[in-house]
Amino acid sequence: MSSAELSVFIRAIGVHTPERKLTNAELSKMVDTSDEWIKTRSGIGERRIAGPGENPSDMGAKAAAKALERASLTPTDVDLLIVATMTPDVPFPSTACLLQAKLGLRRDIPCFDVSAACSGFVYALQVAKDMMRSGAYRRALVVGAEKLSSVVDWSDRTTCVLFGDGAGAVLLETTSEKNVGLLGNLLGADGNNAELLHCVGGGSAAPATADSLRDGKHFLRMNGKEVFRHAVRVMAESCERVLSKCDVKSEQVAWFIPHQANIRILEAVASQLNVGMDRFPSNLERYGNTSAASIPLALEEAWTDGKIKHGDLVLIVAFGAGLTWGATLLRWHEPTR
Numbered sequence: 001m002s003s004a005e006l007s008v009f010i011r012a013i014g015v016h017t018p019e020r021k022l023t024n025a026e027l028s029k030m031v032d033t034s035d036e037w038i039k040t041r042s043g044i045g046e047r048r049i050a051g052p053g054e055n056p057s058d059m060g061a062k063a064a065a066k067a068l069e070r071a072s073l074t075p076t077d078v079d080l081l082i083v084a085t086m087t088p089d090v091p092f093p094s095t096a097c098l099l100q101a102k103l104g105l106r107r108d109i110p111c112f113d114v115s116a117a118c119s120g121f122v123y124a125l126q127v128a129k130d131m132m133r134s135g136a137y138r139r140a141l142v143v144g145a146e147k148l149s150s151v152v153d154w155s156d157r158t159t160c161v162l163f164g165d166g167a168g169a170v171l172l173e174t175t176s177e178k179n180v181g182l183l184g185n186l187l188g189a190d191g192n193n194a195e196l197l198h199c200v201g202g203g204s205a206a207p208a209t210a211d212s213l214r215d216g217k218h219f220l221r222m223n224g225k226e227v228f229r230h231a232v233r234v235m236a237e238s239c240e241r242v243l244s245k246c247d248v249k250s251e252q253v254a255w256f257i258p259h260q261a262n263i264r265i266l267e268a269v270a271s272q273l274n275v276g277m278d279r280f281p282s283n284l285e286r287y288g289n290t291s292a293a294s295i296p297l298a299l300e301e302a303w304t305d306g307k308i309k310h311g312d313l314v315l316i317v318a319f320g321a322g323l324t325w326g327a328t329l330l331r332w333h334e335p336t337r
């Protein structure tokens with residue numbers, strides 16, 4: 001059988017979120033905000049906050065271990081690891097290498113990070129799929145793991161209310177079955193709008209100094225209104241384009257699993273696609289925006305809640321800093337429990 005015939009599907013999925021919950025009521029004691037403002041403008045009720053020793057590689061390793069356990073596989077069965085994160089444990093080495101060591105994956109496999117912010121999971125899925133379809137890798141772990149609480153300015157009410165920490169992992173596997181798993185995909189980016197959502201300090205262009213720390217250059221900054229506008233347009237367009245590429249109508253899609261950024265963004269995208277919110281599951285209320293972790297978290301929840309069923313068409317779509325975006329159409333193959 002030629003490797004071009006291989007499909008790639010999600011054999012198992014696992015998640016991990018920190019125990020600590022930070023509620024809107026607590027936040028309103030930290031900055032000038034209210035539960036009412038946060039809920040109305042974003043749909044967020046609370047978010048999870050990682051503890052001091054709890055890093056993306058730790059949360060990602062737990063999510064990945066859960067996926068492996070559900071698949072009745074061991075770490076040595078994994079042939080490839082890709083971690084999507086915008087909050088790596090350290091500038092280098094990659095979070096993937098740290099996770100590899102924590103999980104006990106083999107040493108003869110590629111392990112690397114993908115940096116595409118909130119679109120990272122969708123980007124990483126596509127990279128994994130293309131590497132696997134060559135036949136060189138049978139099983140891959142794709143992990144989205146974030147500790148946004150470490151880059152949020154807790155005195156900036158326009159951003160600190162939105163983000164949270166967590167991780168989700170999928171175990172991908174190749175199969176000769178047709179029309180299953182990752183069917184079609186679209187990725188895009190617009191670096192001309194990089195400044196709409198960025199962190200200017202701490203990299204090689206502006207290494208951390210006492211002054212940069214004092215000026216808060218290592219924190220995430222965002223032009224929320226502009227990001228909102230781009231997010232709605234690009235997520236709706238990405239869905240339409242990937243559906244047209246796959247010759248599928250939006251009515252045929254059972255579930256849309258969007259990056260969980262803001263409930264009003266989801267509502268606007270659903271409305272542009274003429275799809276009811278009952279097909280746009282959201283966990284924003286409990287987790288906020290967890291960047292690259294948000295899609296696997298929402299996907300796992302929609303599946304464990306009994307929403308997504310074997311054979312369903314599922315469309316995942318993301319948008320984030322870069323700017324970046326991406327969408328993937330999946331034919332759901334019931335993962336092992």
Ligand code: UT7
Binds near residue numbers: 265
């Ligand atoms: O993963 C992708 C990353 N990011 C996103 O997707 C975020 C996209 N943007 C958004 O979600 C929204 O733009 C926000 C939730 C960030 C803001 O909502 P908005 O409806 O665009 O509000 P706004 O920025 O226009 O602010 C309205 C008012 C302002 O006061 P004035 O100027 O009208 O007096 C803000 O200062 O609300 C004020 N405000 C707040 N008030 C209470 C901003 N943040 C807060 C806050 N609590 N936390």
